[in-house]
Amino acid sequence: MSDVEATQPTTETNQETTIDDIDDEESNEIRLMKQRVEEMEREANKLRELQAAAAEQAANSSDAHGTAMDTDEDKANADSRSVYVGNVDYSATPEEIQGHFQACGTINRVTILCDKFTGHPKGYAYVEFAEPEHIDAAVALDNSLFRGRLIKVTAKRTNVPGFNRGRGRGRPGYRGGYNRGYAGYSPYRGARGRGRGRGF
16 A cells, blocks of 8 residues: 555656646747747738838839930931831841941931841831931932842831821721722612622
């Protein structure tokens, strides 16, 4: 009996130590979770700061580009100093085109138009001069020989927004399409005839 009584307190102390160990483990896990949450909050704050800084940079750069971009008046002025060059050889370089027009006056830039999908040249270019007075000398090179081709040189037209909106719709009152008559009077169908071209 004395042996049994002696062993009982030791099992109780063992149980107490295991409960304490579990409590310690739980408290450690809670501490670790709190630390992780704090770290995540810090990272989230850093991300917010970085996003705010990036947004400010984007706004500043867009303002800078907005002031640097050409206005419509600047574009019109550039067009008034430019010529259109057609029938350009596909393998021609801007330097070669510049050399061809160099005698006309100081050239600001040469632009060879390319297809946006294939990247291949379209066969025409624009030459912008420093002064509008050089345009006449450049137009005088119309039908001149460049890389074995007779090139077409004309003054560049300024594109007016919406000016060509009705393009391709035909004459007023004409319905378009093959073998369709004009809307209105037809001697074959009477005054109200809108002939569709069947047999006429």
